[in-house]
Amino acid sequence: MNFTLKIWRQQNARAKGGFKxxxxxxxxxxxxxxxxxxxLNMQLIEKGEEPITFExxxxxxxxxxxxxxxxxxPHGPQRNTTTCELHMREFKDGETIxxxxxxxxxFPVIKDLxxxxxxxxxxxxxxxxxxxxxxxxxxxNSSPISKLLADxxxxxxxxxxxxxxxxxxxxxxxxxxxxxxxxxxALLPQGRVEAKERVDKxxxxxxxxxxxxxxxxxxxxxxxxxxxxxxFIALMNREFFAAKSCGxx
Amino acid sequence: xxxxxxFLMLFxxxxxxxxxxxxxxxxxESFQRAVAFLTANPGIKIAEYILFAAFLIHIIIGVLLxxxxxxxxxxxxxxxxxxxxxxxxxFMFHTGVIIFIFLVxxxxxxxxxxxxxxxxxxxxxxKHDFFSMAVVLFRNPWYSAIYFxxxxxxxxHLKHAFQSSFQSLGINHPKYTPAIKVIGTIYAIAISVGFAxxxxxxxxxxxx
Numbered sequence: 001m002n003f004t005l006k007i008w009r010q011q012n013a014r015a016k017g018g019f020k021x022x023x024x025x026x027x028x029x030x031x032x033x034x035x036x037x038x039x040l041n042m043q044l045i046e047k048g049e050e051p052i053t054f055e056x057x058x059x060x061x062x063x064x065x066x067x068x069x070x071x072x073x074p075h076g077p078q079r080n081t082t083t084c085e086l087h088m089r090e091f092k093d094g095e096t097i098x099x100x101x102x103x104x105x106x107f108p109v110i111k112d113l114x115x116x117x118x119x120x121x122x123x124x125x126x127x128x129x130x131x132x133x134x135x136x137x138x139x140x141n142s143s144p145i146s147k148l149l150a151d152x153x154x155x156x157x158x159x160x161x162x163x164x165x166x167x168x169x170x171x172x173x174x175x176x177x178x179x180x181x182x183x184x185x186a187l188l189p190q191g192r193v194e195a196k197e198r199v200d201k202x203x204x205x206x207x208x209x210x211x212x213x214x215x216x217x218x219x220x221x222x223x224x225x226x227x228x229x230x231x232f233i234a235l236m237n238r239e240f241f242a243a244k245s246c247g248x249x
Numbered sequence: 250x251x252x253x254x255x256f257l258m259l260f261x262x263x264x265x266x267x268x269x270x271x272x273x274x275x276x277x278e279s280f281q282r283a284v285a286f287l288t289a290n291p292g293i294k295i296a297e298y299i300l301f302a303a304f305l306i307h308i309i310i311g312v313l314l315x316x317x318x319x320x321x322x323x324x325x326x327x328x329x330x331x332x333x334x335x336x337x338x339x340f341m342f343h344t345g346v347i348i349f350i351f352l353v354x355x356x357x358x359x360x361x362x363x364x365x366x367x368x369x370x371x372x373x374x375x376k377h378d379f380f381s382m383a384v385v386l387f388r389n390p391w392y393s394a395i396y397f398x399x400x401x402x403x404x405x406h407l408k409h410a411f412q413s414s415f416q417s418l419g420i421n422h423p424k425y426t427p428a429i430k431v432i433g434t435i436y437a438i439a440i441s442v443g444f445a446x447x448x449x450x451x452x453x454x455x456x457x
Contacts, residue, residue, distance in 0.1 A: 006327075019327065072330035098328045105321050170331065170339060171318035212321030213314050216413040217338040219331060234421030241419060 001027045001088060004096040005040065007052055010109050013116075017109065019098075029089035033076060034059060034066060036088055053112040059084040061225065064160030067167065068113055069100040074164035074223045082162065082225045102167040105210040106174065119209040120161050120177060126205035127198035128181045130190060149187050156183035158226040165220035165228070171212030176220040178206045179236035180228045186239050196243035203240055250314065251417035253307040254410055258436070260300055261407075265443045272450050277380030284379055288363075308349060315342045337409040344406040351399035358386060387451030396448045404441025411436055 002025045010017025024040050031039065034056050041051035057063040066083040070076035076086045091097060099113065107115040159180035166174050182199050185191025191198075214233060221230045267287070270280040287293045331339060361367040362376050369376045372385055386392045411433030415421065420429075 008327075069326060069329075072326065072328040100326055100328075103322050103324050103326055105323055170334075172321035173318075210321060212318035214417075215314070215318070215338065215341060216409070216416045217334045219334040222333045230416070231421050231423075231426075234416050234419045236419075237417060238419030 001029055001091070001093045003027060003036075003088075003091065003094070006096060006098045007113070008100045008109075009052070009112055010101075011111065013108055013110055017112075027088050029087065031088045032059070032084055033068070033070070033086040033088065034084050053114050055114045056084060061085045062160055064162035067102055067115075067162045067164055069102060069167055071098055074102070074167040075162075075225050079222075080225055080227050082160075102163050104163075104166050104172040106172070107163060107166060115163070117161070117163050119211070120163065120174070122209065123174070123178055123202050123205045124181060127194070127201035128185075130185070131194060134190070143189055145188060153184050153187040156180045156187065156228065156232055159184075159224075159228050160226060162225060164223050164225055166211060168219040168223035169212065169214075170217055170219060171215055173214045173220070174206050174209070174211040175214040175233050175236070176224065176228055176230065178202055179230075179232035182236050182239060183232040186235065195239060196246055199236060199239040200243045203236070250307065250310045251414040253303040253310070254414050256299065256303040257307060258407065258411065258414075260303075261440050265440060268447055269443060271380060271383060271447060277384075280380050281378070284377060288377060304352075308345075311342065311345055335409060337405050338413065341406060341409055344402045347399060347402045348406060351395070351403075354395070358382065383447075384451060384455070387448045387455075390452060393448035393452045397445050400441050400444040403444070404437045407437035407440055408434060 002023070005022045005024055006019050007022060008017055009020045022040060022044075024036070024043075027036055027039065034054070037052060037054055044051045054068065055065045057065045059066070061082040061084060064082075067074060068076070068083045070083065070086070075081060075083045076090065078086055078090050101107075101109050101113045102115045102117075104115075106119040107117055110116050157180070159177060161177065163177070165176035166172055169175075182202055185198060186195050216230070216233075218230050221228065267280070267283050270283050271277060273279045337344075357367055359379060359382060362369055362373075362382070363379075365376065369378075370382060370385070373381045387396070412426070412430045415426070415429050
């Protein structure tokens with residue numbers, strides 16, 4: 001397969017970036033999207049050009065580092081799929097593929113296609129944890145949890161923190177991310193103890209990071225590679241109002 | 250935002266119910282009776298203040314949110330596909346601006362006359378003779394067209410607003426949310442069509 005790649009190049013955080021076009025021949029349809037970029041980088045290195053910087057780690061859809069905005073979509077055209085699990089067979093031969101970094105004030109570009117997502121980490125640091133040492137795993141039947149709630153908490157915990165929700169949202173809002181991280185604790189008895197304090201601190205941090213506000217357009221849910229539901233946003237809103245009504249400032 | 254919006258949605262139901270009395274075919278008698286009842290009612294006076302507060306809160310927060318959201322993405326995408334999201338939700342601010350412009354025209358034409366800020370037109374018997382004012386205004390095709398189009402856009406706004414206000418307040422349930430969405434669509438169509446038929450009636454069917 002042959003492609004024309006239109007890729008965002010930016011030397012560093014302060015530099016002005018721009019698109020550069022690269023023709024790429026003989027791409028195997030079985031290549032993953034990142035392998036295709038590796039293949040292009042090998043050619044660039046051989047030509048003495050600077051390779052394209054992009055973030056990647058596990059390449060099996062669980063680390064959340066490979067987010068790219070491909071042809072107008074976070075993680076490309078295939079639903080419930082991360083960039084690393086997207087294959088070139090999903091594209092048409094001869095197609096022009098536009099590759100951009102996530103765009104958000106809270107995700108500044110570091111270089112080329114890599115953005116700084118530490119704003120997500122700071123939201124977690126604000127309250128996304130159980131603040132006592134819980135020791136080793138307790139006997140599983142000692143705290144009964146309904147299967148329904150356990151499954152729901154697990155659905156929320158499927159969030160890999162890739163930032164596609166922010167990238168997809170027209171307002172660049174991080175509500176789906178924060179909601180998933182809050183819900184994974186709020187739904188379980190172990191997380192209930194600090195639930196009010198947690199939602200209060202995490203939402204405050206999310207607002208401080210400069211993400212936009214949710215207008216319930218639900219683009220995040222559609223483009224989330226893990227299919228996280230916007231129902232969790234409503235749950236977070238409920239938790240937030242409950243915390244505020246209890247006097248959390 | 251959501252709470253103020255919900256109050257405004259409730260108000261629209263009452264406003265439409267009153268306005269539809271103009272179509273009763275009795276020369277505006279029942280409509281004028283309803284107006285007289287409402288203007289004399291002290292409870293309505295209090296509700297009016299709440300209504301103005303709701304409008305102000307909704308408009309100011311809406312504008313601030315939009316400005317903040319624009320700022321949250323200083324560099325836009327070269328190519329962005331948003332087709333899976335509803336156009337009604339993507340253009341809430343835009344439809345809101347259209348409704349705001351209509352609201353200003355509407356206030357000048359009716360409410361400010363009642364307050365005495367705008368002179369009562371000579372064809373009206375008093376500053377409360379809204380029926381005569383409405384008849385004259387709706388006989389003007391331009392005014393009727395603006396009125397009609399504004400309410401179509403209000404329908405677009407409400408289509409998203411109804412279910413969105415529930416979601417914002419955290420009211421989301423696997424069983425009831427689909428019902429809320431259906432009711433929201435019916436509500437948006439009913440309000441929009443209900444108001445929009447009034448100029449059509451006066452322009453084409455009404456005989457003085």
